Amino acid sequence: MALIQPAQPEAREPDGGRRGRKTLRYAVPAAVVGVTAATIGLVPALADSGDPSLPSLTAEQLITKIAASDTQTVDGTVKISTDLGLPSVLSGGSASGLFGGAVAPTGLSSSGSSPADPQRQFTQLLIGSHTLHVAADGQDRQKVSIIEPAAEYSVIHNGSEVWAYDSSSNEAYHSALPAQDSTAGAHRQLRAQDFPATPQAAAEQILTTAQGTASITVDGTAKVAGHSAYELLIRPQHASATTVDSIRIAVDSKTGVPLKFTLQPKGNGKAALDIGYTKVSFDKPSASTFAFTPPKGVKVTEGRDAARERKAPEAKSGFGEPTVIGSGWDTIAVFQGKGALPSGAEKNGKGGAAAMLGGFGKQVSGSFGSGTLFHTRLVNVLLTQDGSIYAGAVDQSALTAAANAAAR
């Protein structure tokens, strides 16, 4: 049979039939491409369709639900997207006032510190998209890992110890928490530079600010990471200068855990901050998740204890605790500089940084003298001639007005 069958039937066919067969055969790869394109186009559309129908809740009930949530265990993947319109060089610097934290311009000044230092790592979250793996088992055990291509940076809190491990440099960072106050200290430490790594942390921060100063409504439902969720919409009220347009928090309908947090600045465009679970489970993560013993040969940097660690950045950059002007959404944080704008005296420190910053900022002047204004989509920062820094999620005129008022 096999012998009788022509090995190449097309060889004996007239030219026309052969051409037809040829076209037909090329249709196969074309069809594969078509089917693939259709799958890529359709599957997400099908998966997204339809918001879940849930019994209606008032905003108050929903906030109570969040507060009453006793979910202590979580294991999930978080995607953080930040779009502040920052030039990437400044990632450490100008936006650090975002959530009231006083972070030293890490990207610029801490080149001498260990790559495993949490401070150095968490500021990278201020730009672009990042994937995090988050696991928690109660107050005593938490782990946050920043997933990088073929590398990972993990901060592990287990009992009274905090470890950080940076796989790309194979270095570790260790700091012991003060025993009497381990939970509170750990919480602060883990959230590193007060940058919210999870939707819960972000929602917690915003809801305390929003009480009484914003309109809070329940605005429909959504499906987040496979869970049905209520959408909480927060719009600032009685705040003329704020750059925040609205904040949306998706709250899991079963557990009351915030699953997604979206911050929309005024003006159109992408959300300035989007933190959401892409995968989440509320089962207890295995104990081995939180176990860390520094492998042999790994360089370990001992951190200062947690309390002093928090003070360190301010001391380093020469600024004291910030004073606060205004309230609610229009809050402006003021860091009083010691003396004039840093000159060239510190060659590699603030002086060089200030010169570099000047290139990105806009020169403004008023009765406070002159200064440099840095604009992002969410936060504006004014660096005045006398070395004070005014920062807040407010528009530029509010900052200059505040500086003028202070000069008077």
Place this chain on the structure above:
Amino acid sequence: MSRAETTAGPGLQDTGQEQRLALPASRRARAVWTLGLFGSELLIVFRRVRTLALLAVLAGVPVLVGIAVRIETHDGSSVGGSDGGGPAFLEQISNNGLFLAFASLAATLPFFLPMAIGVVAGDSVAGEASTGTLRYLLVAPAGRTRLLLAKYASVLTFCIAATLVVVLSAVVVGFSLFPVGDVTLLSGNTVPLSDGILRGLLIALLVASSLIGLGALGLFISTLTDSGIGAMAATVGLLITIQIVNNIPQLHALQPYLFPHYWLSFADVMRAPVIWDGIVKNLALQAVYAAVFGSAAWARFSTRDVTS
């Protein structure tokens, strides 16, 4: 090349007789024929001095990396700067020799490995055409489709062989130059060595399957021309172009569709928990490339005129 004729020749006669004798069992005979064809293709590929030279180069990479790391860390310092430049897993080698396998794969996967695949795949059909042996192969009653399948199967076998050569060489060098023990995963968790070796095997498998898309692409290019060198150069050139496009940030919209885009996802196996998203995407992308270019190669090869 005369070698192709001698290896294909006897097989052709044997199986031809077998088929004539056992008509009802023609299906089994056909299977034997296909195996014979595949076997002769494998011999053609692996007997070539060129192939052996490629494998030798691949085996040399872990040796170089291992010796370099050994010299660098001899006095207890870390590799390179403290910021961890260079290929992934490089920093971990001095503490655990097993990581030399992962670092070598990460170092060879962008160019060395795929270039070797490109040479073998690009040469598979066009090389026979340019030496004039293709028509002899087609005289056999195997059918062009089955010949093409045998060619692709031998390319895939070479993918596995090339990956294994890198891994084995790295394991030998790593285990002899560096301490070996419990494995610290990227996430900081420590697992026993046996677990680490299992993960290593999975990684080798993933790396080998990362190359099946390129193999099909090379096979397709190989059916387009009668010049073996031309097909090899085109495949390797295309690979380099795509790797460059894959690294230009402005073209990020295009990148998820390029076959090397998820290649480094094999490193996700070394996390705890393992993140499968990138790995699944990589395998799906390779399957699509294999289907598209495999069928295109079939469409081209089964309808073209073979004149040489």
